[in-house]
Amino acid sequence: MKSISQKMVLGAILSSALITSALAFDAKELAKRSDKGIKKPVMEYKIPDxxxxxxxxxxxxxxxxxxxxxxxxxxxxxxxxxxxxxxxxxxxxxxxxxxxxxxxxxxxxxxxxxxxxxxxxxxxxxxxxxxxxxxxxxxxxxxxxxxxxxxxxxxxxxxxxxxxSQGIPVGGAKMEGRSLAKIDRKMIKQNKADVANGQKVYEMHCLSCHGANGEGVKNEGVANGYTFPPLWGNDSYNKGAGMYRVLKAADFIKSNMPLGATKENPILTDKEAYDVAAFMNQDSHERSEKANRIADFPDDAVKAPDVYRPGKESIEHQFGPFGKIIK
Known part of the structure; x- marks a missing residue:
């Protein structure tokens, strides 16, 4: 006969499993809701003159x-x-x-x-x-x-x-480069982002521009911006921004950072981009809250898998692994 403590542990595990299942992101459902009934042509990515x-x-x-x-x-x-x-x-x-x-x-x-x-x-x-x-x-x-x-x-x-967007028909077009290039989704399903390794990646590849404390390099004068932007702190993006989401940030970083990186010639590996995105967005780094962020993504079926709000989503939604979250 199971003890009360054993039953409580089992109950917690089952409850967690049910929550994880209920919160699974359904890409097919998102595609269905996003469908405009317009067949998108394949077009070349072109910057107007x-x-x-x-x-x-x-x-x-x-x-x-x-x-x-x-x-x-x-x-x-x-x-x-x-x-x-x-x-x-x-x-x-x-x-x-x-x-x-x-x-x-x-x-x-x-x-x-x-x-x-x-x-x-x-x-x-x-x-x-x-x-x-x-x-x-x-x-x-x-x-x-x-x-x-x-x-x-x-x-x-x-x-x-x-x-x-000139020349691109209403409804959009399929173009290479139009969206962020995704890091390996199989890897993020199986692995939790390693914040400690992310710090090492940051110190090696990011610190020289963005600073030891993520403060960036501010230009002299008033209303004159930054040469290199702050990655956390009160003068950076808030917790409602897409860049606060670890997968979104990792996708951006892989093809664009450090400066000089491109999709065709990246500098970081997928895992390094994943880890440094987690380091950048960890809770110990000061960042402004977005008012009423709890109201974002009201339907769990199409909620981005890396949306994390303490008390609402499990910690896996912040740093992975995402295998039980993404269908």
């Missing part, structure tokens, strides 16, 4: 949109002189993640973005617009507040993304 930007009001907005992407902190950052224009809560730029003004392949580029919207957004479990998506970044990666929908800045971001 800036000499084709028209000399008119639309062209002016496109140029301002690019400038906002590169020097976000200069126009809507927390240090700008006009307090009414302080929409971003940190001194990062959109280009911090969307490299080369949103044109570098495999770095979440803007090429084709405008053609993809409206689209199903699992984080909100609704159909979202490109305006919604931009303001999502403003509140998460930029740790700030939404831009007014009719503001010049919002129109400029939209115009720039629209111009970069």
């Amino acid at each position: 800036e000499s084709t930007i028209p000399n008119n009001q639309f062209g002016d907005l496109v140029k301002y949109g690019k400038e906002l992407t590169v020097h976000t902190y200069k126009y809507i950052g927390p240090e700008v002189k006009d307090e009414n224009m302080r929409f971003a809560g940190n001194n990062l730029s959109c280009q911090t993640c969307h490299l080369d003004a949103g044109t570098k392949a495999y770095s979440a580029p803007f090429i084709g973005t405008a053609a993809e919207f409206p689209q199903y957004r699992p984080r909100e479990d609704t159909i979202g617009t490109i305006t919604d998506r931009i303001n999502g970044c403003m509140q998460r990666s930029m740790n700030g507040k939404p831009l007014p929908v009719q503001s010049k800045e919002m129109k400029a971001f939209e115009a720039y993304m629209h111009w970069l």
